[in-house]
Amino acid sequence: xxxxxxxxxxxxxxxxxxxxxxxxxxxxxxxxxxxxxxxxxxxxxxxxxxxxxxxxxxxxxxxxxxxxxxxxxxxxxxxxxxxxxxxxxxxxxxxxxxxxxxxxxxxxxxxxxxxxxxxxxxxxxxxxxxxxxxxxxxxxxxxxxxxxxxxxxxxxxxxxxxxxxxxxxxxxxxxxxxxxxxxxxxxxxxxxxxxxxxxxxxxxxxxxxxxxxxxxxxxxxxxxxxxxxxxxxxxxxxxxxxxxxxxxxxxxxxxxxxxxxxxxxxxxxxxxxxxxxxxxxxxxxxxxxxxxxxxxxxxxxxxxxxxxxxxxxxxxxxxxxxxxxxxxxxxxxxxxxxxxxxxxxxxxxxxxxxxxxxxxxxxxxxxxxxxxxxxxxxxxxxxxxxxxxxxxxxxxxxxxxxxxxxxxxxxxxxxxxxxxxxxxxxxxxxxxxxxxxxxxxxxxxxxxxxxxxxxxxxxxxxxxxxxxxxxxxxxxxxxxxxxxxxxxxxxxxxxxxxxxxxxxxxxx
Numbered sequence: 339x340x341x342x343x344x345x346x347x348x349x350x351x352x353x354x355x356x357x358x359x360x361x362x363x364x365x366x367x368x369x370x371x372x373x374x375x376x377x378x379x380x381x382x383x384x385x386x387x388x389x390x391x392x393x394x395x396x397x398x399x400x401x402x403x404x405x406x407x408x409x410x411x412x413x414x415x416x417x418x419x420x421x422x423x424x425x426x427x428x429x430x431x432x433x434x435x436x437x438x439x440x441x442x443x444x445x446x447x448x449x450x451x452x453x454x455x456x457x458x459x460x461x462x463x464x465x466x467x468x469x470x471x472x473x474x475x476x477x478x479x480x481x482x483x484x485x486x487x488x489x490x491x492x493x494x495x496x497x498x499x500x501x502x503x504x505x506x507x508x509x510x511x512x513x514x515x516x517x518x519x520x521x522x523x524x525x526x527x528x529x530x531x532x533x534x535x536x537x538x539x540x541x542x543x544x545x546x547x548x549x550x551x552x553x554x555x556x557x558x559x560x561x562x563x564x565x566x567x568x569x570x571x572x573x574x575x576x577x578x579x580x581x582x583x584x585x586x587x588x589x590x591x592x593x594x595x596x597x598x599x600x601x602x603x604x605x606x607x608x609x610x611x612x613x614x615x616x617x618x619x620x621x622x623x624x625x626x627x628x629x630x631x632x633x634x635x636x637x638x639x640x641x642x643x644x645x646x647x648x649x650x651x652x653x654x655x656x657x658x659x660x661x662x663x664x665x666x667x668x669x670x671x672x673x674x675x676x677x678x679x680x681x682x683x684x685x686x687x688x689x690x691x692x693x694x695x696x697x698x699x700x701x702x703x704x705x706x707x708x709x710x711x712x713x714x715x716x717x718x719x720x721x722x723x724x725x726x727x728x729x730x731x732x733x734x735x736x737x738x739x740x741x742x743x744x745x746x747x748x749x750x751x752x753x754x755x756x757x758x759x760x761x762x763x764x765x766x767x768x769x770x771x772x773x774x775x776x777x778x779x780x781x782x783x784x785x786x787x788x789x790x791x792x793x794x795x796x797x798x799x800x801x802x803x804x805x806x807x808x809x810x811x812x813x814x815x816x817x818x819x820x821x822x823x824x825x826x827x828x829x830x831x832x833x834x835x836x837x838x839x840x841x842x843x844x845x846x
Contacts, residue, residue: 340366340367340368340385340463340466341366341367341459341462341463341466342363342364342365342366342367343362343363343364343365343367343387343415343416343442343444344363344364345462346367346387346416346444346455346458346459347363347444349458351454351458352446352450352454352455352458353447353449353450354418354444354445354446354447354450354455355444355445355447356442356443356444356445357419357428357433357436357443357444357445358432358433358434358435358436358437358441358442358443359416359436359437359439359440359441359442359443360437360442361440362415362416362440362441362442363442365415365416365442366385366415367385367386367387367415367416367459368384368385368386368415368463369385369386369387369459369460369463370386370387370389370455370456370459370460371386371387371388371389371456372388372389372390372452372456373388373389373390373394374390374391374393374394375394376394376395376396376405377405377408378409378412379408379409379411379412382409382412382413382414383413384412384413384414384415385413385414385415386413386414386415387414387415387416387417387418387455387459388409388414388416388417388418389417389418389420389446389452389455389456390417390418390419390420391419391420391423391424391425392419392420392424392425392428392429392432393424395432397429398431399431399434399435402429402431402432402434402435403431403435403438403439405432405435406432406435406436406438406439406441406443407435407439409441410439410440410441414441415442416441416442416443416444417436417441417442417443417444418444418445418446418452418455419432419443419444419445419446420446420448420452421445421446421447421448422447422448423448428443428445467580470578470579470580471580473500473580474500474580474583474584477496477497477499477500477584478584478587480496480500481493481496481497481500481584481587481588481591482591484496484591485591485592485594485595489595490507490515490516490592490595490596491516493588493591493592493595494506494507494516494517494518494569494588495518496588497518497569497571497584497585497588498518498519499518500581500584501571501573501577501581501584501585502573503571503572503573503574503577503581504517504518504519504522504526504571504572504573505517505518505569505570505571505572506522506526506527506530506569506570506572507567507568507569507570507592508530508531508534508567508568508569508570509566509567510565510566510567512531512534512535514527514531515567525549526548526550526572529548529549529554530554530556530570530572533546533554533556534556534568534570537556539558539565541558542557542558543555543556543557543558544556544557545576548572551574552572552573552574552575553572553573553574553575553576553577554570554571554572555570555571555572555573555576555577555585556568556569556570556571557569557570557585557586557589559589559592559593559596560593561593561597564597566592566593566596566597567592567596569585569588569589569592571585631673631684631719631722632719633671634671634673634684634685634686634719635686635687635719636686636687636688636716638687639687639718639719640686640687640688640716640717640718640719641684641685641686641687641716641717641718641719641722641725642684642685642686642687642689642713642714642715642716642717642725642729643682643683643684643685643713643714643722643725643726643728643729643730644661644682644683644684644685644694644697644711644712644713644714644729644742645680645681645682645711645712645713645714645726645729645730645732645733646658646680646681646682646709646710646711646712646733647679647680647709647710647733647734647736648679648680648681648705648708648709648710649679649708649784649787650679651678651679653679653705653708653709654676654678654679654680654681655676656701656702656705657681657698657701657705657709658674658676658681658683659700659701660697660698660699660700660701661674661681661683661697661698662674663700664696664697664699664700665683665697670686680730682726682729682730683697684722684725687716687717688716691713691741691742691744694711694713694742695741695742698711704807706739707738707739707805707807708738708739708787709738709739710733710734710736710737710738710740710743711733711736711740711741711742711743712728712729712730712731712732712733712734712735712736712742712743712744712745713729713732713742713743713744713745714726714727714728714729714732714744714745715728715744715745715746728745729745731745732744732745732747734842735842737794738790738791738794738805739805768844770824770826770836770837770840771786771837771840771841771844772844773823773824774786774789774820774823774824777823783816783819784806784816785816785819785820785823786841787806788802788806788813788816788817788820789816789817789820789837789841790838790841791805791806791813792813792817792828793828793834793837793838793841794838797828797829797834799813799814
């Protein structure tokens, strides 16, 4: 951050007057300091507006010349000479020396305290620093959004706008990938490219001056030992501290953007290798495939399975899409399989019913009202198949549109937990339910769903019709058709119980 000598002279409340060194009016002032030392140069860092009454300055002509030359060599931006105390006016020899060296010499009148000059300069520098920090705080989020929305091109554009400079992005082979503004002249591109080629890859940052006098700042982009390219900023003068921060932020974002496809390729390569191993394995060792499920587990290595049963493939697709979207928003890896009207997804062992319900929020209300969702208990990831069986059994016993049913809450479905009983019920289902399912498939009807809704509503027409979203007369017509196809009477409690268990078993 700096102000020019010209700016300081333009402040009317200071009443400063230029007495010598007019060629240096555009020199930058970065600090204001007061000293009466005869040679303060050892304690100066450059960019100072040095204020003095001349108490320690030499009196001879050669002494004035040496005094200003030492200050000029130390990088002092300008000298403010206070009159009315040690000297009633600035010595002519000092003015001549200022013109000779090109170091601006300002006359500070007696009514103007050095503190007022210092305060005015430092206040302006503080305002610049605040504006720069504010600019950086606004630019960094824009860069972060840019990497998501527009990738490398958007980052280059945001950095160029934020630093008011030309930005160039090269790949690791030195090819120009992006530029902003787009009308950068070929000479600038060539000069930056030559600079990159001339410096060892071990140098992470390079600063040089172009033939035009502009500053060229280059940073290599990479993570660890991986080098992806170079990011260059060409500006009228060297980058300030805030601009350096913005450059570093852009560099980090670009490194992540470059690394993203690398990570994806690495993951795909690992998966490809494991699949190849499975295909070549005579014993079909499934351990490599099971290892792929590790990211689905919680910190203890436990998973839960969520299973869903829907009346149609379209409804199942809507539920699967809602689950995929919610898992993506939660930053979770997705392990989901859908077949016709069913889907299965692996969750963390710590996920509960409330989380399972959030996964379904994106599906339409009518879809949620018809879906039956089951949730297994938490099991070690290597027992994922058992978890899926539990979830599917819970889903088969869950109510349509009800909250996800946990396997541990299968009250009223204990018979289904025994394989022998389930085999008997599935035999009944093959005899009684399969004809209805075939009729639904061939004629586009919904007899199986209507029968289950009717049975679960204990024969209450209005409740069952509401679950299905149809009129009760439509439901009566469907039940009559079912009785005709199955040659049975649904007003017999034993028949209703047997059919309900058969439906649940067939959908488990």
